[in-house]
Amino acid sequence: MALTFDGLAEVAMARDLLRRWWGLELGLTDAKGGGYDRTSHATCESVRGLHGAACAKELADLAVQFGKTKERAAVVKTCHAGMTIIAAPVLGITGVLGVVFATGAHATDPGAAEQGLIKTIGSTPDEAKTLVAATPMVSVDDQLRIRDLVNAAAAAVERALPIEIPTTAFSHPFNEIVGDAPAVRDVVKLLAKVVKSEATVLVHGESGTGKELIARAIHYHGPRAKKPFVVQNCSAFNDNLLESALFGHVRGAFTGAVKDQPGLFQVADGGTFFLDEIGDMSAALQVKLLRVLQEGVFTPVGGTKPVRVDVRIIAASHKDLAHMVQHKQFREDLFYRVNVLKITVPPLRERVSDIPRLAQHFVVKHWRGPTQPPRLSQSALARLVAYGWPGNIRELENEMERMLVLAGDATELTGSMVSTRVAGMVAPPPKTLRDAIAISEADAIVAALGRHLGERDGAAVDLGISRAYLDARCAALGLGTGG
Ligand SMILES: Nc1ncnc2c1ncn2[C@@H]1O[C@H](COP(=O)(O)OP(=O)(O)O)[C@@H](O)[C@H]1O
Ligand SMILES: [Mg+2]
Numbered sequence: 001m002a003l004t005f006d007g008l009a010e011v012a013m014a015r016d017l018l019r020r021w022w023g024l025e026l027g028l029t030d031a032k033g034g035g036y037d038r039t040s041h042a043t044c045e046s047v048r049g050l051h052g053a054a055c056a057k058e059l060a061d062l063a064v065q066f067g068k069t070k071e072r073a074a075v076v077k078t079c080h081a082g083m084t085i086i087a088a089p090v091l092g093i094t095g096v097l098g099v100v101f102a103t104g105a106h107a108t109d110p111g112a113a114e115q116g117l118i119k120t121i122g123s124t125p126d127e128a129k130t131l132v133a134a135t136p137m138v139s140v141d142d143q144l145r146i147r148d149l150v151n152a153a154a155a156a157v158e159r160a161l162p163i164e165i166p167t168t169a170f171s172h173p174f175n176e177i178v179g180d181a182p183a184v185r186d187v188v189k190l191l192a193k194v195v196k197s198e199a200t201v202l203v204h205g206e207s208g209t210g211k212e213l214i215a216r217a218i219h220y221h222g223p224r225a226k227k228p229f230v231v232q233n234c235s236a237f238n239d240n241l242l243e244s245a246l247f248g249h250v251r252g253a254f255t256g257a258v259k260d261q262p263g264l265f266q267v268a269d270g271g272t273f274f275l276d277e278i279g280d281m282s283a284a285l286q287v288k289l290l291r292v293l294q295e296g297v298f299t300p301v302g303g304t305k306p307v308r309v310d311v312r313i314i315a316a317s318h319k320d321l322a323h324m325v326q327h328k329q330f331r332e333d334l335f336y337r338v339n340v341l342k343i344t345v346p347p348l349r350e351r352v353s354d355i356p357r358l359a360q361h362f363v364v365k366h367w368r369g370p371t372q373p374p375r376l377s378q379s380a381l382a383r384l385v386a387y388g389w390p391g392n393i394r395e396l397e398n399e400m401e402r403m404l405v406l407a408g409d410a411t412e413l414t415g416s417m418v419s420t421r422v423a424g425m426v427a428p429p430p431k432t433l434r435d436a437i438a439i440s441e442a443d444a445i446v447a448a449l450g451r452h453l454g455e456r457d458g459a460a461v462d463l464g465i466s467r468a469y470l471d472a473r474c475a476a477l478g479l480g481t482g483g
Contacts, residue, residue, distance in 0.1 A: 003098045010156035014149040024104045033060035067096045074147035082116020088154035091382040100154040161378040181351030195222040203316040205345030208394030211316040219272040227271030235280035253302020279319035293337040348389040362400035379415030
């Protein structure tokens with residue numbers, strides 16, 4: 001992906017203003033500080049002639065800094081030669097692709113700039129004085145305006161970058177399931193086996209990760225595809241309503257039951273029944289469901305005659321059913337019946353590499369216009385990739401629909417169309433092992449101290465360490481000095 005200023009109106013304007021008002025030059029470099037020869041400011045040129053590697057390093061360091069802080073706005077930096085660089089990042093979906101920068105001024109006092117030049121180019125004090133005199137000193141107000149211009153130029157470069165969604169060598173028959181992150185590949189490989197069997201499947205995953213999509217894929221790619229696929233969410237109704245929805249009722253079973261009403265299990269006969277949020281099913285209904293799974297029969301509400309059905313069951317839950325079994329909130333026998341084949345669907349934050357492809361997929365899916373759907377810009381994608389997506393793929397889908405509405409008939413979805421919620425929340429930076437260990441150690445210590453109302457001797461016994469070691473760890477972890 002080539003970074004370029006070519007043909008960008010905002011860049012031409014920013015460059016022109018920077019030259020005319022302050023005598024500054026606008027430059028563009030890649031994230032390694034390379035390709036920065038667009039700068040032709042006299043002072044920088046003379047520094048660069050001798051210390052090109054140092055100049056490149058200054059810019060590369062800036063790129064690293066932007067990558068760490070995820071800051072988009074231009075920053076002001078004093079370079080190794082005592083000159084000022086005002087720089088903004090060019091962000092792509094993979095991170096910082098480059099840096100746009102204005103150079104040729106000094107913001108610090110002339111003396112410091114002179115010293116910098118003497119040190120770096122080894123110029124005589126007189127030469128340094130001349131060079132510094134040839135560069136403007138920009139006030140804080142000026143810096144604000146310069147930063148705006150640099151930001152505008154960086155944004156223009158970002159927008160001009162085409163988004164490239166890498167083609168995938170991973171092909172599978174489940175076209176409706178978009179993505180090829182490693183975690184998704186595992187799921188799809190498992191699906192290929194699952195569809196051939198008739199076994200009960202448990203789909204586990206956070207809300208919005210695609211559990212229902214996977215259940216549908218199992219049904220429509222399997223031998224029951226031509227038979228019904230029926231969905232019921234077990235947390236949607238109260239117990240009585242759910243029971244009669246699932247199993248039906250006979251006439252007179254309760255007030256209002258004026259005729260026999262078949263339940264969804266009968267509707268699903270021969271096909272697949274997707275029981276969503278099975279963890280929310282009451283104990284009484286769990287018993288009835290167990291019977292369907294064991295014997296293939298159930299009794300409608302108020303009825304006496306058992307009804308026989310042939311239904312494949314796919315159950316889903318965002319809760320950890322094994323954990324619920326341990327806490328007696330879910331029947332153990334039903335759990336083993338349901339958990340024959342388990343598919344764990346990863347949250348979107350564990351398949352970040354799929355975000356561009358998914359975003360693109362939803363643009364096409366929800367585009368209603370007569371023309372081509374709008375293009376997704378790098379700046380929009382950079383924001384989408386940086387977000388944590390607690391609502392997973394459903395949230396991403398909603399975001400893309402919202403952006404399409406905002407875009408109207410624009411040909412491009414830009415970063416500014418991304419909602420503030422998504423653009424504002426950046427995924428927490430990955431933790432190092434050392435940080436992760438420190439955090440869980442601190443958690444354990446705080447919990448033990450809590451149990452002992454801050455009394456350290458007791459906490460130390462709980463933790464299986466000496467009191468002295470506990471004091472030392474508390475000090476190291478910044479947990480204060482205890483009693
Ligand atoms: N891998 C995927 N590819 C394309 N669309 C997906 C994918 N995963 C989920 N979706 C879409 O995201 C939305 C939410 O998925 P859904 O299956 O309802 O999630 P869940 O049942 O886990 O809450 C649906 O519109 C679904 O089509
Ligand atoms: Mg769902």
